[in-house]
Amino acid sequence: MWESLKAQLLEIGTAQLTGTDASEYESKSTAGPGAGGRGSVFFSYEGHRVRLSVADESPITIRHIGGGTVMLTYGCIEVLGKLEKPGSHCPGQAYITISGSCIFHCKYCPVPANAAPTKQTDEIISLVRDAGDITAISLTSGVTGSAEEEEERTLAVVKALNEFDIPIGVSIYPVSGTARRLHEAGVAEVKFNLETATPGLFAEMCPGMDRDMVNAELDEAVKLFGRNHVFTNLIFGLGETDEEMKTAIDDLCARGIIPSLRPFSPGGELKDLPRPGFRRFMNLYKHHRAALAANGLDTREAKTMCIACTGCDMVPGRD
Template identity: 50%
Template sequence: MQWKDLKAQLLETGAVHLTGEPAERFVARSAAGPGAGGSGAVFFAMGSHRVKLALDPASPVEVVHRGNGAADLYLDGNLISGRLLEPGFHCPDQAFITVTGSCIFRCRYCNVPNTHGKRKSIDEIMAMVESVRHRIHAISITSGVLESIEEEEAYVLEVVRRLACFRLPIGVSIYPTEKTPDRLHEIGVAEVKFNLEAATPELFLKMCPGLDYSRIWQVLDRSVELFGKNRVFSNVIIGLGETDAELVACIWRLTSHGVIPVFRPLNPVAELSDVPRPSAGRLKKIFAVHGQALEAAGLDARLAETMCTNCAGCDLVPGRDG
């Protein structure tokens, strides 16, 4: 089985039952994104490939930890040998840190408002990065919104200024003001990710009440002007009710603007807890179009230094997964 076929199957399932030797040091915890508030996840790797899977004892997929990271994955009667990766924070090789673990907005697919997480102090964030400095190559910052979009931006800017002393590439993904790209660029951020979330403005309005779809497009265009090719990204969730044609149109529009899309399979939580995850077949179909669109636009996801595209755990990434 090719890696992209295996990964698509695993992303359709989304979770594993972890057994065997104690594996706590290989378990990643998330305060934002698809796994916020969950029981953790593991990164299963084969060679340079990896996939992130939530922990769920009811999953039909089993990973048996043999010790020291060596692991066997059992899927449909097949045994696949690999290893578990030790995370920095949230993912391997990076300190991917959520600054504020709560949010005043209530996007229907997001569990962060329900977790009531706290805001980390700057000293706390500095100590977190220092604790994993020996095994990371990048710092990535994301955040909810504690009081307002403007106040959150100001706080994240101060966090990034302090983190500059580590001399590592820093990626930032927050909900932006119109000036966020300029301000992040001025203080030396390497890459940015501003998330469309939904393939169409109509779906965005339905899923993210109170947020502005057109502003995100404006901010993405400004970001490409400032940061250049292969340094600007945008999450789009697969499975919110969009058609394949709408997803394909979104892919080509993003890449034609110089933005690398990140296609994230829906994690059924919050108000969408009864919505099924997208099928492996659909993920592979979108993956093929994604790769064609990146190539046509002269974009290369393999050049990402930070955040989700560099990690490639939660999504199929052209050039990384086939």
């Protein structure tokens, strides 16, 4: 039931939030699909979760009854569940964007148009301390000057956060040696994003970025961090075919890398491009599940970032 319901909810991606005040359960993002938006909530049902952006109009309604208890309504579907409080951006983690602006202009990304300042290390430490009961710290970042400078800034933050003695995951745009330096700094897991299913689509969507470098650092990361602890985002809905997406999934899983299948969320220069539909969600999800199993990969081993959260994506083994 949950897999089908979540795919239907992610197809829409938004919800009207009604009922009693639920502001303590809302989260705002400076990175990812929700960057610059009104905010989002995490709906939880029987240990599973989905993240939906709050909107003035949506066919999905989440009515807050009180104390986090909500009734989700979508057509003839009614599900009683809970809203989860975000630690910092997502439940159970302090998921923090270091630099909220970026010199790259990926066509689907809203970050350049909603640039936010770079957080200082002291501010990040305070956010982690204020996040409450968390089991992981996850860091991501745009590129404000150069990728080398961003990595140096990230390494300094990681070293300062090691005092919390919980797993730290990092997702940044890599340069040669990034995986090794993050591993030496004490990072537990990494995510270097390939973003698209094919090199041609990557060149079109992410001008100026080096896909070969990302691939090289992903392979090096598997050697250092081990299988089940190296991830990459693959966005579907940008114009690739199902076969192209499945080929990319198969290749990554064979290399020991867990892909996170991220449904396209209209934004950036592609605001008029539609979100993927329910049937495509389920088709790719089933293939993803089979590819992970065939290569002995287990998403339940992940400790940080998106695979551990599951809010924005369908995650085989957790959903």
